[in-house]
Amino acid sequence: MESLLEIHNLSAGYGQNLVLQGVNLKIKPSDFIGVIGPNGGGKTTLLKAILGLITPISGTIHFSESMTSGGVHRIGYLPQINNIDRQFPITVFDVVRSGLMSRKRLMGRYSAEENESALHLIEEMGISDIRNNPIGELSGGQVQRALLCRALVNKPALLILDEPNTYVDNRFERELYEKLKVLNEKLAILLVSHDLGTISTYVKSYACVNNSLHFHEGNTVTPELLKSYECPIQIISHGDIPHTVLHQHTH
Amino acid sequence: MQSLITLFDFEFFRNAILAAFMASITCGIIGTYIVSRRIVFISGGITHASFGGIGMGYYFGFNPILGAVIFGIFSALGIELFTKKADLREDSAIAMLWSLGMAVGVIFIFLTPGYAPNLMSYLFGNILTVSKQDLLYLLFLSLFIIGFFVAFYRIIIFVSFDEEFALTNNAPVKLFNALLISLVALTIVLNIRVVGIILVMSLLTIPQAIANLFTKRFDWMMILSIVFGFLGSILGLALSYIYDIPSGAAIIFTLVILYGVIKISGLVIEKSRQ
Numbered sequence: 001m002e003s004l005l006e007i008h009n010l011s012a013g014y015g016q017n018l019v020l021q022g023v024n025l026k027i028k029p030s031d032f033i034g035v036i037g038p039n040g041g042g043k044t045t046l047l048k049a050i051l052g053l054i055t056p057i058s059g060t061i062h063f064s065e066s067m068t069s070g071g072v073h074r075i076g077y078l079p080q081i082n083n084i085d086r087q088f089p090i091t092v093f094d095v096v097r098s099g100l101m102s103r104k105r106l107m108g109r110y111s112a113e114e115n116e117s118a119l120h121l122i123e124e125m126g127i128s129d130i131r132n133n134p135i136g137e138l139s140g141g142q143v144q145r146a147l148l149c150r151a152l153v154n155k156p157a158l159l160i161l162d163e164p165n166t167y168v169d170n171r172f173e174r175e176l177y178e179k180l181k182v183l184n185e186k187l188a189i190l191l192v193s194h195d196l197g198t199i200s201t202y203v204k205s206y207a208c209v210n211n212s213l214h215f216h217e218g219n220t221v222t223p224e225l226l227k228s229y230e231c232p233i234q235i236i237s238h239g240d241i242p243h244t245v246l247h248q249h250t251h
Numbered sequence: 252m253q254s255l256i257t258l259f260d261f262e263f264f265r266n267a268i269l270a271a272f273m274a275s276i277t278c279g280i281i282g283t284y285i286v287s288r289r290i291v292f293i294s295g296g297i298t299h300a301s302f303g304g305i306g307m308g309y310y311f312g313f314n315p316i317l318g319a320v321i322f323g324i325f326s327a328l329g330i331e332l333f334t335k336k337a338d339l340r341e342d343s344a345i346a347m348l349w350s351l352g353m354a355v356g357v358i359f360i361f362l363t364p365g366y367a368p369n370l371m372s373y374l375f376g377n378i379l380t381v382s383k384q385d386l387l388y389l390l391f392l393s394l395f396i397i398g399f400f401v402a403f404y405r406i407i408i409f410v411s412f413d414e415e416f417a418l419t420n421n422a423p424v425k426l427f428n429a430l431l432i433s434l435v436a437l438t439i440v441l442n443i444r445v446v447g448i449i450l451v452m453s454l455l456t457i458p459q460a461i462a463n464l465f466t467k468r469f470d471w472m473m474i475l476s477i478v479f480g481f482l483g484s485i486l487g488l489a490l491s492y493i494y495d496i497p498s499g500a501a502i503i504f505t506l507v508i509l510y511g512v513i514k515i516s517g518l519v520i521e522k523s524r525q
């Protein structure tokens with residue numbers, strides 16, 4: 001299967017500060033990759049490089065032809081919720097539709113068909129009743145749903161989610177992951193999370209980002225995986241009896 | 252009441268009404284943008300920086316408003332570019348520009364021989380002395396802003412709401428940021444004649460605060476801000492006439508009272524419903 005994008009020997013950072021070094025990664029259409037790693041390890045930097053928000057210091061990111069449409073990469077992006085100004089005077093429907101802007105001319109309006117597909121997504125995400133509400137009146141979970149609709153409305157080939165489980169209740173979190181599982185049948189997913197345990201039942205592979213990137217096939221949390229994490233981590237497993245494992249490293 | 256109506260026989264009064272109307276349009280639309288994007292402090296910086304241009308206008312003998320336009324736009328674009336490139340805190344940069352503009356203005360006005368006429372009207376504005384030329388500028392600006400926001404409404408919201416997301420969609424974020432901040436500068440400078448440097452910020456924020464009590468949608472906020480801005484201006488003008496107090500201050504005072512009354516009555520209605 002052809003990769004959607006291939007990252008070769010990528011180094012990226014800010015000013016003199018090299019956050020990522022020698023990163024290689026291939027994302028295939030069926031991938032569901034959990035991006036994990038300590039804060040400051042470069043998870044966000046990796047996303048920004050893929051999204052084209054920062055220019056790599058060295059290395060390349062190559063997008064396949066099927067990843068590009070109309071000069072824009074077919075990436076759906078769900079930013080961290082604290083990047084959003086929830087006081088901004090905008091309705092849910094307008095937030096969702098704004099995901100279609102990349103195919104608009106500067107003065108373009110939304111076609112009936114586009115409005116229809118936005119409404120359809122809103123319905124599917126279960127936020128129809130609040131579609132005309134300003135986002136300032138929504139709960140964290142509802143904002144996430146609206147932002148997920150915005151990320152999906154332009155039919156991306158790759159969905160990137162940055163910490164979607166912050167400020168949301170457990171019920172929404174589970175719903176979200178179930179939804180992602182279904183979506184993964186049609187598109188690739190890159191999910192950034194600090195919560196290794198919860199995502200382990202859903203992701204197909206892991207990318208551990210801590211200055212460099214280690215790729216792990218499979219979703220079992222192995223000692224090797226934890227080693228690349230390089231810090232004490234906490235795992236909460238979702239069995240019949242939830243339990244906590246504290247894994248301590250010396251380094 | 253009779254005497255208020257006979258006021259319309261005076262050209263200066265009709266001009267004042269026109270000025271209030273166009274100030275409400277320009278400040279209503281641009282103010283909604285400023286408040287939504289949380290760039291009130293930047294706008295304050297631009298306002299005060301433009302005083303430098305006014306001072307230079309006095310000293311070198313050109314129209315002070317032209318000087319203010321140049322200073323306003325350059326400081327606006329300066330803040331926009333500088334804080335993103337240079338390693339300088341945005342609020343510190345704004346404060347620096349804010350006081351630098353005022354300092355330049357004070358120095359040049361001090362150096363200008365003789366008495367600086369109308370200086371007070373630049374600081375506090377005087378809606379009763381706006382000239383035909385001022386009105387013409389305001390008319391052009393009003394029409395341009397209305398046209399700009401109608402034509403580019405979606406992309407303006409797109410870029411303003413989530414700049415990073417807009418960038419990932421290859422939207423012309425930089426271009427629109429620059430265009431919009433220039434419109435902010437122009438709106439501020441042309442309204443200086445109406446309410447003055449000290450007071451123009453309130454015309455860009457109080458009508459929006461009132462509008463925000465009724466709506467949390469960008470389009471309705473613009474429209475209601477224009478309505479409340481105009482209402483406040485007219486009531487303020489009447490107040491200024493009746494009590495013989497400066498018009499700019501009377502307008503702002505009225506707007507704040509209007510906000511207070513609506514806010515409190517809203518709370519009372521809410522209480523009585525419970």
